[in-house]
Amino acid sequence: MTGSSCAARVGPGLTVAVTGPTGDIGKPFVRALEQSPAVGRVLAMARRPFDPASLGWSKTEYRRGDVLDRQAVDDLVADADAVVHLAFVVVEASDRSNDVNIDGSRNVFEATVAAGVPRLVYTSSVAAYGYHDHEGLLTEETPARGTDRHAYSRQKAAVERVLHDVLAGSATSAYVFRPCVVAGPDAPTLLDQLPYVRVEQALPAVLRRALVRVPLAKPVLPDHGVPIQLVHHDDVAAALLAGVLGAGEPGIYNLAGPGEVSLSDLADALGWYSVRVPRQAIGVAATALHRIPPLAVEAGWLEALRVPMLMDCSRARRELGWRPEHDARQTLHELVAAHRSGR
Numbered sequence: 001m002t003g004s005s006c007a008a009r010v011g012p013g014l015t016v017a018v019t020g021p022t023g024d025i026g027k028p029f030v031r032a033l034e035q036s037p038a039v040g041r042v043l044a045m046a047r048r049p050f051d052p053a054s055l056g057w058s059k060t061e062y063r064r065g066d067v068l069d070r071q072a073v074d075d076l077v078a079d080a081d082a083v084v085h086l087a088f089v090v091v092e093a094s095d096r097s098n099d100v101n102i103d104g105s106r107n108v109f110e111a112t113v114a115a116g117v118p119r120l121v122y123t124s125s126v127a128a129y130g131y132h133d134h135e136g137l138l139t140e141e142t143p144a145r146g147t148d149r150h151a152y153s154r155q156k157a158a159v160e161r162v163l164h165d166v167l168a169g170s171a172t173s174a175y176v177f178r179p180c181v182v183a184g185p186d187a188p189t190l191l192d193q194l195p196y197v198r199v200e201q202a203l204p205a206v207l208r209r210a211l212v213r214v215p216l217a218k219p220v221l222p223d224h225g226v227p228i229q230l231v232h233h234d235d236v237a238a239a240l241l242a243g244v245l246g247a248g249e250p251g252i253y254n255l256a257g258p259g260e261v262s263l264s265d266l267a268d269a270l271g272w273y274s275v276r277v278p279r280q281a282i283g284v285a286a287t288a289l290h291r292i293p294p295l296a297v298e299a300g301w302l303e304a305l306r307v308p309m310l311m312d313c314s315r316a317r318r319e320l321g322w323r324p325e326h327d328a329r330q331t332l333h334e335l336v337a338a339h340r341s342g343r
């Protein structure tokens with residue numbers, strides 16, 4: 001997965017180029033770069049306007065640009081000691097995101113190699129393994145086959161192959177991270193995507209307050225008994241920083257916090273109801289939704305919950321000295337507390 005390893009240019013004043021710095025992982029990660037004495041300068045790029053000073057970032061220079069624009073990517077990485085590629089279409093992944101996710105990633109990898117940057121950090125995902133009936137825990141040796149009918153999973157597996165091909169024989173080494181669902185106060189996507197939350201957020205505040213007072217209006221989450229791993233955004237940031245600094249060997253690393261949660265735990269934390277349903281019900285629902293094109297994206301994410309996707313993360317602990325500070329329950333509770341407080 002990695003290119004030939006090369007001497008680390010680690011030291012004070014590293015210049016780190018980051019695509020996708022404004023997302024669920026990007027913000028906590030850039031915060032970690034800002035706090036690291038080894039990092040002197042952060043060059044960050046995404047498409048929408050953003051002011052680094054609004055988050056108190058002082059080392060970060062932000063520019064607007066698209067990973068599909070090769071010149072913009074070349075300019076971003078030209079002076080970098082390490083490149084971190086986070087830009088991706090995640091929740092809305094579909095056939096239409098092949099360009100950003102696959103071609104855009106290829107641009108970043110090729111530009112990094114062409115500029116002779118020694119180190120590349122890429123966040124793949126547990127989804128790269130594919131939502132199959134895996135036996136036991138997923139290790140980094142489990143083939144990353146993806147799931148064809150799930151666009152995000154298919155694209156994550158494809159991008160890892162692109163990375164392998166582009167870096168082969170180059171002087172750039174790669175740290176490839178495969179996080180499970182990332183959550184925490186600054187990574188609200190898990191909650192924001194729940195249908196009830198989406199409807200609730202669209203309501204005027206006065207109606208939202210009224211809804212909270214009507215117990216029967218609380219939503220019900222179906223729990224089919226599949227355990228879910230979570231990883232806190234700050235723990236992901238720490239792992240990515242270890243890659244930037246060249247801790248341990250380049251390679252592939254699973255990332256998940258200790259422990260697991262269920263959809264009933266999520267419902268409890270939110271003060272919602274949950275009801276136990278047979279595991280097959282989720283697969284049946286996903287298959288039915290796949291037949292309705294406008295709902296295919298939702299069907300794909302339902303499918304992601306069909307089977308347990310539990311990873312063994314001992315390699316990151318052993319090689320990188322990664323010590324996640326939050327277990328799955330703490331991460332869930334921090335996420336829900338932030339949601340409740342309106343963050």
Ligand SMILES: NC(=O)c1ccc[n+]([C@@H]2O[C@H](COP(=O)([O-])OP(=O)(O)OC[C@H]3O[C@@H](n4cnc5c(N)ncnc54)[C@H](OP(=O)(O)O)[C@@H]3O)[C@@H](O)[C@H]2O)c1
Nearest residue numbers: 020022023024025046047048066067087088123125181182
């Ligand atoms: N969040 C998770 O649970 C999770 C779990 C495992 C792996 N990952 C992976 O981690 C990476 C980051 O995820 P995330 O959750 O932080 O994503 P996110 O919250 O959706 O943020 C995506 C970032 O990419 C930027 N971006 C999107 N399209 C772009 C383009 N064409 N050119 C330049 N920038 C673009 C976005 O800003 P603009 O829209 O302004 O361009 C934003 O900064 C992704 O590769 C994702 O697959 C995430």
